[in-house]
Amino acid sequence: MPATLPRLIRLVTLAAALAGVSGAAATTRAEVRIRDPFVLPEPATQTYYIYGTTTAGIFDGGIKRKAVMVFQSKDLEHWSDPVPVWEVPADHWGRETVWAPEVHAYRGKYYLFVTITSKDTLPTPAGRPQNVKRGTEILVADSPLGPFQPLGTGPQTPPDWMALDGSLWVEDGVPYMVFCHEWAQITDGSFDIVQLSDDLALAVGDPKLLFSASEGPWVRCRGDIGELYQGKRYHAYVSDGNWLHRTKDGTLLMLWSSYGPTKYAVGIARSSSGSVFGPWEQLPEPLWSDDGGHPTVFKTFDDRLVMVIHQPNRKVERARFFELEDLGHTLRLKGELGAR
Structure with a gap:
């Protein structure tokens, strides 16, 4: 409210x-x-x-x-x-939208990853909506309640990319940001990774592609299912809401969102190597297909594994919590938490 x-x-x-x-x-x-x-x-x-x-x-x-x-x-x-x-300060680089905040505990502090959009335009490919500067910025605080302070003067994602939904992943002691490259810029939205400095302030090197949205067998072109953007139909594949989870037997999964045959959905990719660098195998069926997505996973204080998503994907979104069963090689929905 x-x-x-x-x-x-x-x-x-x-x-x-x-x-x-x-x-x-x-x-x-x-x-x-x-x-x-x-x-x-x-x-x-x-x-x-x-x-x-x-x-x-x-x-x-x-x-x-x-x-x-x-x-x-x-x-x-x-x-x-x-x-x-x-x-968001009055002189901040991006003041249009503030999306998808995540707060991660890391080395004794709390880091806010938040996707921000500015009015600044970027070169726009033919047949695409106007591209604008969008990226994930990282901020730091001593408490989950903030106040958070920026680590730099701009996003840690590439400044000439439309990037979003950045999330922290630490592998072999090295911090990375996994994020989405927007369909509006590249048509087939993707999931990418960039190494971060130990203090998370800087990107180290160039991003690497993990996989593209169209690789999911369950994924559909947004235009083909009548999903409009700014009143127009675009031939494009959406990449949203990546979340990495290591199961009880060490399998590395990525939960992610796109459009399925009719609605917004959550799918699962599995790393064949056990590393975030893949290669990534896409599971054939979505974990959730009823117009909800942007999953994250956490454990409750009584040790239940829970996925939270927003649903529906338009107008009256609410948080919905689902208990998960860890099968090792994948995850299974057990049922929704609590009364609604």
């Missing part, structure tokens, strides 16, 4: 949150509109921090300012009012 408190009260609310006061549960998750949900469990306080693309923001003098907000919950069902963890 939008934050509507005056500025002074808002600052007091944030200060209380920063002091570790979670506040009274304000609502149930069924009442909160959210896309791209991400859950950070914090065992020390038995608190779930829930970030995502939301309609909530900071209102000051009647003006809504873009920000990354966080909800807190003890049970994943009842959520606190949202508080800001990072406000």
Whole structure:
């Protein structure tokens, strides 16, 4: 729900949150509109921090300012009012959209990966929608509640790419960002990886392709199923919402989203080598196919493996939580958590 408190009260609310006061549960998750949900469990306080693309923001003098907000919950069902963890500065490189925030604990600090879009245009391939500067930027804080500070002056994804949904992956002690290269720029959206410096501030070297969206046997061209973009039909394959998960037997899986035969869906890719560098084998059937996606996976405090997605993919998105069964070679949906 939008934050509507005056500025002074808002600052007091944030200060209380920063002091570790979670506040009274304000609502149930069924009442909160959210896309791209991400859950950070914090065992020390038995608190779930829930970030995502939301309609909530900071209102000051009647003006809504873009920000990354966080909800807190003890049970994943009842959520606190949202508080800001990072406000987009007036002079920031990107002030159009703020999408898909993730917060990762890494080497004693918390790192916010967030996709930001600017008004700056990029060269646009023929037959594509106008390309704009879009990328994932990394910020750092001492707490899941922020305040987060940028590690640099721009995104860690390539500045001339339309990139999104960056996520942290550490393999053999080396940090990487896995992210999506937007279909609007390359037609067949892809999943790519770039090494990061140890402090996550810089990209090291050039990105490497992991796989393209059209490699998924279940994936359909968005135009072929009538999925319009800005009122137009495009022949393109969408790559969204990558999430890496290592199973109980060491198998490395990537959950990811695109369009299936009729709706937005979640598929699984499996690394044949056990490394993030693949090669990647696409499982033939989606894990979820009923108009929901952008999966992330976490463990509850009672040790259940859970996938969270947004569903449906338009207008009234809500976070939905599904318990997973780890079969080793893949994952299976067991059922939805809690009442709706």
